[in-house]
Amino acid sequence: MKVKFHLPDFTGHFMFNLVFIEMLKKCPEYFREGVEIASIYGVFPPSLWNGGRMQKGVFSKKDIKAVINTFNERGIPLRFTFTNPMLEKKHLSDDFCNMVMNLANNGLNEVIVVSPLLEDYIRKNYPKYKITSSTCKRITDPDALCSEVKKDYNIVVIDYDLNNRFDILEKIPDKEKCEILVNACCDPACKRRSAHYESIGLQQIAYANHVRKYPESTFRIDSLVSEHPEIKQVLGCRCMERTIFDIKNLRTHITPDDIWEKYVPMGFSQFKIEGRTIHMLNLMEHYLYYMIKPECKEEARFILLKQLVVNKVLSINE
Secondary structure, eight states: OOEEEEEEOTTTTHHHHHHHHHHHHHOGGGBOTTEEEEEEEEOOTTOTTOOSSOOOOOOOHHHHHHHHHHHHTTTOOEEEEEOOTTOOGGGGGOHHHHHHHHHTTTTTOEEEEOOHHHHHHHHHHOTTSEEEEOGGGOOOOHHHHHHHHHSSOSEEEEOGGGTTOHHHHTTOSOGGGEEEESSOOSOTTOTTHHHHHHHHHHHHHHHHHHHHHOTTSOOOSHHHHHHOGGGHHHHTOOGGGOOHHHHTTSTTOOOHHHIIIIIHHHTOOEEEOOOTTSOHHHHHHHHHHHHBOGGGHHHHHHHHHHHHHHTTSSOTTO
8 A cells, every 4th residue: 555645845844854754764663554755846946937835035056956866866756836827928938947947857856737838838848747737726626627637647636625525536537646635724615715826826926036136135025916906815814824733623624544544445545735834843743643653643753853953953942
């Protein structure tokens, strides 16, 4: 049995994920049956193609190479969240994103897409990359979902409003190809979700352009809001601040027992844990909850915290 997890984030949570991966290697007895790390997803800021979560910062070419090599040498793909729904043709030639694609173009790494424009560009110019269809597409119609699964994608990430719709999930033709987001923090059936993705896309484009033109100046969103007033409607969303304890009350939530007792027997084997922008300690609780045996959680938590202090990722005064 293989239970494959796709984890966030290879930049902001770089060292935390590295420590966790090493624990899986050295202490496999702590982990639930069949747990594998299938990929680490995210982007190198300031990637203009990024979507789903706003990502700030700037990575040098040297640092990008180091991160790619660190995970790829362990056999773990990076999956780039190139899910910006607001891309135009002019954005395809972005120097930074194309540099990243060239640096990671070794046949192991992958991309997640929403925009047909970007998908076509990647298929033509970077055919070595495996392509994932993003949950950001918001495909909730059963027939449309089955049609998406039949397309030439390596993985299709199912919209999490369908997480516990077993009447729909059972009819998916190729469940091995599907990925289920188990810890969604968004409100179920949120009517603003697509607008939120569009807002994040506009912010990411504006940020990347700002960094390119004014590298020493602080990015401010005020001018963007005046140009796109719809952004203000989603800026106040606090769903992404929810903890592991908060999301357990949502109807889209999937428990660890659900994974092993319901979804895996149905034929699903790929599961996504979201959390690119949440605090590391919150993310740690998600990892412990989903991948560690309940009786081993306390010891695993102690080992993780100890190693994070040793690696100076976490201060003992934090």
